[in-house]
Amino acid sequence: MRIAQKPPSEPAGRRAAGKLAGPVDSRNPGLARWGPASRQKYAVAPRAPSRLVHVSRKDGASPAAGLDSRPMTQADLTRQRLVRAALELFTAQGYHDTTTPQISKKAGVAEGTIYRHFHSKQHLLNELYRGAARxxxxxxxxxxxxQVGPREKLAELGRGLVAGAARESAVARLFLLQRYSELLDEESRKTARDFRLGLESLVAQGKxxxxxxxxxxxxWAAVWLSVVTLAVDRVSAKEWPETHAGVALALDAAWDAIKTDSRIAG
Structure with a gap:
C-alpha cells in the first residue's frame, strides 16, 4: 500500500517534473488506487510518486479506473491545496473550530475560492471523509x-491501517478516530458502512x-477495531513509529479479544 505525500509546492503554472503518480482525488490528499468508474485526475509527482485520496467533483462526477495522462490544471492544484489545508485543520483543531477563512489562508488562496470547488465546509468534510473511508x-x-485464514486476514488489515496512520496520519485519524456522524451525508454513511460490513465479513469467516x-x-468486529485503533492513534500522533513493539502487541491483543478460548474449544 502506498500513502500520499503532500502535493508539490511549486509556483503556480509550473508543473513538477516526474512521472504520473497514479489515481488521485484532486481534492483529498491521502491514499489511492480505489474508486468507481467515471472521470479521474492524476497527480503529477515531483520526483517520487505522490498519491492522493480521490474525492468526487463538485458537479457529481466520480473517479475512473483508467489512466488520464492530462496534466493538472491550476484549478486542480488549487483544489489540492484547499483539501490538504482542510484535512490538516480538521484533524488538528476540529471541524467546528475550523473556519473557511482559515482553510483558505492555509491553502494560500482568496477566501471565496473555496466555494468554487465545494458547496460548503460540510461538503468539503464529506468529500474528505469518503476518500478516507474508501x-x-x-x-x-x-x-x-x-489465501489465508481469518486471523491472518485481520492481521494484514491491521498492519495496513497502521501503515496508513504512519504515512498519512490525518487521513487515518479523520476516518478511524474522529466522530462526525451528525455531519455526514448519506453517501458518506454508506461508504463507512461498506467498510464495517467488510470487516464484519472477515470476522464472520472466523466464526x-x-x-x-x-x-x-x-x-466482535467493533471489539477488534477498537483495539487496533489504539495502535493507529499512537502511530498517527507520532508517539510510536510504525515498527514500535506496541503495534504488534496491539494487533495480537485485537485477535485475542475475539478468538475462541482454546481451553473451551478443546
Missing amino acids: WAGKLVRDADTL ADGSVKPGAAEV
Missing part, C-alpha cells in the same frame, strides 16, 4: 483476497471456522 475499505477487500467466539460478528 481507502480503509480497499484495505479490507485486499485482505479478503488473501464459521470456529476461530472466533460465538456471538454477533458486528460486536
Whole structure:
C-alpha cells in the first residue's frame, strides 16, 4: 500500500517534473488506487510518486479506473491545496473550530475560492471523509483476497491501517478516530458502512471456522477495531513509529479479544 505525500509546492503554472503518480482525488490528499468508474485526475509527482485520496467533483462526477495522462490544471492544484489545508485543520483543531477563512489562508488562496470547488465546509468534510473511508475499505477487500485464514486476514488489515496512520496520519485519524456522524451525508454513511460490513465479513469467516467466539460478528468486529485503533492513534500522533513493539502487541491483543478460548474449544 502506498500513502500520499503532500502535493508539490511549486509556483503556480509550473508543473513538477516526474512521472504520473497514479489515481488521485484532486481534492483529498491521502491514499489511492480505489474508486468507481467515471472521470479521474492524476497527480503529477515531483520526483517520487505522490498519491492522493480521490474525492468526487463538485458537479457529481466520480473517479475512473483508467489512466488520464492530462496534466493538472491550476484549478486542480488549487483544489489540492484547499483539501490538504482542510484535512490538516480538521484533524488538528476540529471541524467546528475550523473556519473557511482559515482553510483558505492555509491553502494560500482568496477566501471565496473555496466555494468554487465545494458547496460548503460540510461538503468539503464529506468529500474528505469518503476518500478516507474508501481507502480503509480497499484495505479490507485486499485482505479478503488473501489465501489465508481469518486471523491472518485481520492481521494484514491491521498492519495496513497502521501503515496508513504512519504515512498519512490525518487521513487515518479523520476516518478511524474522529466522530462526525451528525455531519455526514448519506453517501458518506454508506461508504463507512461498506467498510464495517467488510470487516464484519472477515470476522464472520472466523466464526464459521470456529476461530472466533460465538456471538454477533458486528460486536466482535467493533471489539477488534477498537483495539487496533489504539495502535493507529499512537502511530498517527507520532508517539510510536510504525515498527514500535506496541503495534504488534496491539494487533495480537485485537485477535485475542475475539478468538475462541482454546481451553473451551478443546
